[in-house]
Amino acid sequence: MALSELRRDYLVDRFVVVPTEDAHGNGNGHGNGNGNGHSHKKHSKLCLYCPGNEHLTSPAVLAMVQKDGMYQMLSDDEGNYVKDWCVRVFPSNDPAVSTAPNVAYGEQPMYREPAYGFHYVVVAAPEHAQTLSNMPIDQWANVLLVIQDRVKWLYSQKRVNYVSIFAGYGKNGGSNGEHSHINLVTFPTIPPTIMQEAEASEKFMDDVGACPMCDLVKMESNGPREILSTQNFTAVCPWAPTYPYEFWIIPKRHAPSFSSVTQMEVNDLALMLRSSLGGLRNSLNNTYFNLAFHLSPEKKNNVMIHWHIEVYPQISNWAGFERAFGVYMNNVAPEHAAEILKPASRKELAESVGVK
Ligand SMILES: [Zn+2]
Ligand SMILES: [Zn+2]
Numbered sequence: 001m002a003l004s005e006l007r008r009d010y011l012v013d014r015f016v017v018v019p020t021e022d023a024h025g026n027g028n029g030h031g032n033g034n035g036n037g038h039s040h041k042k043h044s045k046l047c048l049y050c051p052g053n054e055h056l057t058s059p060a061v062l063a064m065v066q067k068d069g070m071y072q073m074l075s076d077d078e079g080n081y082v083k084d085w086c087v088r089v090f091p092s093n094d095p096a097v098s099t100a101p102n103v104a105y106g107e108q109p110m111y112r113e114p115a116y117g118f119h120y121v122v123v124a125a126p127e128h129a130q131t132l133s134n135m136p137i138d139q140w141a142n143v144l145l146v147i148q149d150r151v152k153w154l155y156s157q158k159r160v161n162y163v164s165i166f167a168g169y170g171k172n173g174g175s176n177g178e179h180s181h182i183n184l185v186t187f188p189t190i191p192p193t194i195m196q197e198a199e200a201s202e203k204f205m206d207d208v209g210a211c212p213m214c215d216l217v218k219m220e221s222n223g224p225r226e227i228l229s230t231q232n233f234t235a236v237c238p239w240a241p242t243y244p245y246e247f248w249i250i251p252k253r254h255a256p257s258f259s260s261v262t263q264m265e266v267n268d269l270a271l272m273l274r275s276s277l278g279g280l281r282n283s284l285n286n287t288y289f290n291l292a293f294h295l296s297p298e299k300k301n302n303v304m305i306h307w308h309i310e311v312y313p314q315i316s317n318w319a320g321f322e323r324a325f326g327v328y329m330n331n332v333a334p335e336h337a338a339e340i341l342k343p344a345s346r347k348e349l350a351e352s353v354g355v356k
């Protein structure tokens with residue numbers, strides 16, 4: 001793996017992870033935020049994440065095994081791999097961040113620090129062809145429980161001030177492509193997007209006396225941008241989406257912490273994710289998407305957001321304008337996107353719970 005460092009822009013709070021200088025030239029760029037650990041496997045049929053290939057990754061720190069309706073959280077011992085897992089977690093073979101000693105430090109305006117952290121891969125299902133859009137609800141619930149467990153553990157580690165959770169579903173996803181997985185990457189500082197949301201939330205609370213996300217849930221419920229509502233969650237196309245067909249999944253009750261989500265809520269979230277992602281797949285011809293959890297950091301500090309999941313379908317590429325000016329061009333109004341996604345998601349939900 002390449003050692004990497006975290007650089008800050010000369011002026012503004014924009015951070016970039018780049019390989020440290022002596023790690024150059026391995027051709028293993030990992031800055032795009034998805035597909036880590038698989039890039040060098042594109043030309044071979046062997047999948048690192050399939051059962052039987054456990055020895056090709058680092059030992060699992062957690063392997064969930066189901067037995068008689070119960071589950072166990074196990075881990076690999078030296079050369080002894082847990083078999084028949086339904087979810088498997090291990091350190092990435094091509095990590096974006098590292099806990100290895102690193103010398104990259106520097107001051108403004110060329111600020112840099114080691115990109116310190118943990119990068120785990122959560123394999124979402126043993127079957128290679130199972131995707132985040134078509135896997136059973138129970139399996140999604142298993143994945144969420146494993147993520148919850150790992151997030152708690154990661155926050156107990158030194159120099160972990162934020163745990164980011166994100167996934168990409170590839171163009172070649174499904175049977176011909178990448179094995180579905182979710183990345184957990186930790187950072188020593190809170191990422192700028194989370195800071196911005198937290199600062200704006202705090203200001204809103206001071207001004208209005210309410211949480212902006214709670215407000216949003218109330219405002220959008222049964223409105224033209226809502227695509228699906230379950231007992232505990234709502235899915236909406238946001239008012240100002242930066243991507244066509246972007247949607248967010250938000251807990252209806254105020255909830256800053258993902259760790260305190262209950263088993264019942266996990267099951268409901270699994271239903272919501274499966275239905276909305278299935279609806280997206282069916283409406284947009286199996287499109288590529290990114291999915292990210294926006295959570296409050298769980299270490300003692302005052303940074304707080306009402307947590308949510310953001311889904312960014314990738315049907316068009318940003319054309320440089322967005323990057324250049326921070327103004328996004330989106331040729332699909334969220335009201336129209338919701339018109340498409342709403343019936344498709346509801347159909348998926350009805351079929352998932354066996355209602356016609
Ligand atoms: Zn596979
Ligand atoms: Zn709230």
Ligand SMILES: [Zn+2]
Nearest residue numbers: 197294308310
């Ligand atoms: Zn957000």
